[in-house]
Amino acid sequence: xxxxxxxxxxxxxxxxxxxxxxxxxxxxxxxxxxxxxxxxxxxxxxxxxxxxxxxxxxxxxxxxxxxxxxxxxxxxxxxxxxxxxxxxxxxxxxxxxxxxxxxxxxxxxxxx
Amino acid sequence: xxxxxxxxxxxxxxxxxxxxxxxxxxxxxxxxxxxxxxxxxxxxxxxxxxxxxxxxxxxxxxxxxxxxxxxxxxxxxxxxxxxxxxxxxxxxxxxxxxxxxxxxxxxxxxxxx
Numbered sequence: 001x002x003x004x005x006x007x008x009x010x011x012x013x014x015x016x017x018x019x020x021x022x023x024x025x026x027x028x029x030x031x032x033x034x035x036x037x038x039x040x041x042x043x044x045x046x047x048x049x050x051x052x053x054x055x056x057x058x059x060x061x062x063x064x065x066x067x068x069x070x071x072x073x074x075x076x077x078x079x080x081x082x083x084x085x086x087x088x089x090x091x092x093x094x095x096x097x098x099x100x101x102x103x104x105x106x107x108x109x110x111x112x
Numbered sequence: 113x114x115x116x117x118x119x120x121x122x123x124x125x126x127x128x129x130x131x132x133x134x135x136x137x138x139x140x141x142x143x144x145x146x147x148x149x150x151x152x153x154x155x156x157x158x159x160x161x162x163x164x165x166x167x168x169x170x171x172x173x174x175x176x177x178x179x180x181x182x183x184x185x186x187x188x189x190x191x192x193x194x195x196x197x198x199x200x201x202x203x204x205x206x207x208x209x210x211x212x213x214x215x216x217x218x219x220x221x222x223x224x225x
Contacts (some may be wrong), residue, residue, distance in 0.1 A: 035212060043202055043216030044155075045197075051211065089155070097208040099145075099170060102155040 002027045004092050006103035014111050018076035021106050025088035028068045031093045035064050035075050038087045038105065047088075048075070080110045115139070116217035118203050125193050133188040133220050135203030141215070142195045142208040144186040146170075146178060147197040149219075155202070161186055163208070193224045 003026040013019060023033070032051050036044040047065040050057045050073065056065045061078040077084055087107045091100040119134045146158040157170030161180040175197060177189045183200065186205075190197055203217045 020197060038216075041218070043204075043218045044214070046213035046215070049211065049213050091155075093210060098210075099157050099160065100214065104152070106152040 002030075002092055002094055002101045004090060004101050006088075006090060006106050008106060009104065010107040010109075011056055012109040012111060013080055015080060017076075019051040019080045019084065019110075021075040021077075021088050021108070023073040023075070023103055025071045025092045025101075027094065028071050029094065030068060031095050031098065033064075033066055033073050033093070034091045034100065035062075035073075036089045036091065038089060040086075042073060044089065062093060063088075080108075080112050083112050084108065085110050116203055116205060117216070118201075118217035118220050120220060121157075122221040123217070124225060125190075127194055127224055128184060128192050131193055132188045133190075133203075133222070135186045135188070135205075136219060137186075137205045137215075138184065139205060139215065140183060141205035142183070143206045144180065144215055145204040145214070146176070146186070146188045147204065150199050154221065155156055157219050158188065158201075159170045185191075193222075197223045198222060198224045 005024045034049045035047045039042045048057045050066045063076045066073045087105040089105040091102045116137045140161045144162045147155045156172045159178040161167045164183045201220045202213045206212045206214045
C-alpha cells in the first residue's frame with residue numbers, strides 16, 4: 001500500500017523567507033501528485049498538480065518538483081507572507097483509476 | 113460562486129440516530145467523493161462516484177452509504193451513528209479525468225455522543 005509522509009509536521013518561518021515543504025511516498029510508480037492548502041475550518045484548495053512525466057510545475061510564487069525515483073516531491077513557496085500560513089497537504093494517485101492517498105500535512109506559520 | 117456546498121456545517125448527534133450529510137456541486141463534475149479527516153489519520157476516502165448512477169467503496173466505507181441520483185448531489189448517510197464516526201467530513205468533486213484537480217467543500221463537523 002502506498003504510504004505518503006510529510007515531514008516536518010509543523011514549521012514556523014519569518015516573513016520573507018522561502019518555504020520548503022517535503023512529501024515522500026513509498027511506491028515510485030505514481031500517476032500524478034497534487035499539493036493542497038487547507039485553512040483552519042475550511043476544505044482543501046488545490047495548488048498544483050504534477051503528472052508523473054513532469055519534473056516540476058509552477059504557479060506564481062509556488063513551485064513543485066517531483067522526483068519519482070527517490071519517491072519525493074518538494075513544494076517551494078518563495079518570499080513567504082503571513083497569508084501563506086496554513087496546512088499544506090500532498091496526495092498521490094497511483095494509477096489513472098486509483099484514488100488519492102493523502103499525507104498528514106505540514107502546518108506552516110509565517111510570522112510578520 | 114461555483115463550488116461545493118455542504119450541509120449542515122456542524123452537528124451533534126446521539127449514537128444510534130440516522131443522519132444524512134448533504135453535498136451539492138454546481139460545476140457539472142462527473143466524479144464526487146466523501147472523505148473524513150481525523151487528527152493523526154489524515155484524510156481517508158469513504159465512498160466515491162465516478163458518474164451519476166454509480167458508486168464505489170473507498171478505504172473506510174463501513175457504517176456509511178451513498179447515492180448518486182444525479183450529477184449535482186452526493187449525500188452521505190450514517191444509518192446508525194457510533195462515536196467513532198465523530199469526524200470532519202469533506203465532500204469533493206473533479207472532472208472525470210484523473211488529471212483534474214479535486215475541489216473540496218468546507219466540511220461538516222460531526223460529533224456523535
